[in-house]
Amino acid sequence: MTSRDTHSAPAPRCTFIPPWLAERVDGPEAAARDEAVRRLRAQRGVEARAASTVAVEGVGVAPVWTVHDAGSSTRLPGTPARRSGEPDTGDVAVDEAATGIEATLQMFLEDLARSSHDGAGAPVSLTVHYGSDYNNAFWDGTQLVFGDGDGRVFERFTKPVDVLAHEFSHAVIEHTADLTYRGQSGALNESVADVFASCLKQRLLGQEAADGDWLIGEGIFMPSVQARALRDMAAPGTAYDDPEVGADPQVGHMDDYIVTTADNGGVHLNSGIPNRAFHLAALAVGGRAIEGAGRIWYDALVGGAVPRGADFGTFAAATVAAAGEHADAVRDAWRQVGVEPGRASAPAPEPQPGGRLRVERSGGFAGRSEAAEVDVEASGLGPLVSAAVWSAAAKDARPHPDMFVYTFTVEGHEPVRVPEHLLTDSQAELARQVLRPGTSEV
Incomplete structure (x- = not known):
């Protein structure tokens, strides 16, 4: 391995090769x-399906959904733009999200007897046009959120229907096995x-x-x-x-x-x-x-x-x-x-982390990472580092699927990882100053 x-x-300062050795040997x-x-x-598994089927029969109809428009802001959920049963709006992202959620809900209902992500017909809320040139899509525990892409590397994240199904499936996972992210x-x-x-x-x-x-x-x-x-x-x-x-x-x-x-x-x-x-x-x-x-x-x-x-x-x-x-x-x-x-x-x-101050942004739907390092003393960022990195509230925070995660590492200390939605103002500013244009992809 x-x-x-x-x-x-x-070069990495420490690596580990976890053992995956002999095949399992089973006696009679x-x-x-x-x-x-x-x-x-x-x-x-059969019993779980039967229970889900009862829930579906109790609901009687497919779950309702609402697509919101964030208007290039990061305020959620945004303004309602289209609800289940309503016709196309002419906004491509809104209508793609509507088509995608209808198809996804139908698959889970008809093929797996599951009504909505919670199995009990919960309404589904979606947001499009999130942020400015935002290269991501994620599930935040309440909302399915989609950016429009930067138009240089990424298209809008509502374009491939499987992106929407992927994010909805994270919600299903949260309501079932709830696999630690x-x-x-x-x-x-x-x-x-x-x-x-x-x-x-x-x-x-x-x-x-x-x-x-x-x-x-x-x-x-x-x-x-x-x-x-x-x-x-x-x-x-x-x-x-x-x-x-x-x-x-x-x-x-x-x-x-x-x-x-x-x-x-x-x-x-x-x-x-x-x-x-x-x-x-x-x-x-x-x-x-x-x-x-x-x-x-x-x-x-x-x-x-x-x-x-x-x-x-x-x-x-x-x-x-x-x-x-x-x-x-x-x-x-x-x-x-x-x-x-x-x-x-x-x-x-x-x-083990190394270097001086290293700031890294990783994850997102694309799973790409970017990082940069600076000398804390030479950069004059000492006070900001103290305010941003050693916040107790930042540690051990649970990330949401496909959200960006920021990692702040100071030499000799354990890294501090912060999901995007929990960044403090000082952490966001530190990340902005270190991750300047030209930052390397890793």
Whole structure:
């Protein structure tokens, strides 16, 4: 297993290669025990679906939704622009969001018997035209939020329908397994969101798993960027390679697992591993992805066997348990990406930070990072650093999926990570002064 730190320093100061060694060896007694566990977990998945079906029947109608217009501000939710049942407005972003949420809600309702993100028909609130040239989309616990892109690298984030399905799926995850958004559980959070996003795209195109292109965010980049999409679930690390944007950094096997402090512990980077496992499972199970492997992944998510801090091995075991007659195919899919279902992988310690003052912005829907370092004394930022970095309220704050996260690191001290929505004024100002134009992408 290889570790790669995404800092821009000449070399990482500390790396760790987490062990992923011998294949699991099951004797007859262990096999019998595993089969009993598999049947129990599969039954839990069936019961969870039945409970969800009752909730849907109780609601009786599809959930309502409202698309808001933030008017290029960052005030949420903004002004209501279109509600469910209303006609097109002529605003492309508003109407794309409306079409996307209708299709997403329909897929979850019809194929998974789930009404809205909470399973009980909660109204859905969306916001478009967020910020100025804002290159991101995210779920903040209440709102699905979409920027218009900068028109140079990124198009508007409502353009690919799977981006919307991805963000809605984060809300579903929050209301089910609530996977912690860091490290392997965070990578699973990202991957499961990609899973349902790809299922929606294929559903709208009338495709079976074997026919899909497995691209996430196709069309999110401007035509001038050398890219097919933002991610490729079938071949992680191949979606783009552009002189300005750089090369797709995703990995698709545990041998290449990335150890990093950026991106909430590499949630967008390492999500390529479970993404590829799902792609392989979907092909092996066959049929429409949402009805085959997608149903299995959903049953695992709601079946009670996936804790918030689940690692890849734990989640893999839950999918095998929910797979029924396809258990062997699902198990083999995970093994092809270096994950042994049921075998826990010890979390890799993060590289120790170094340098002077380092400010890094990472995450976002694109999973890209930018960083810069300054000498605190020479820059005259000492007072601002004291006010911004050592705020107790900033530490251990829980990020929301796909929001930017800012990391402030002073030599000799642990990094302070702050989700975008929790930045104090001094932290925002420090980030602005350090991350000036020309900052390197990492």
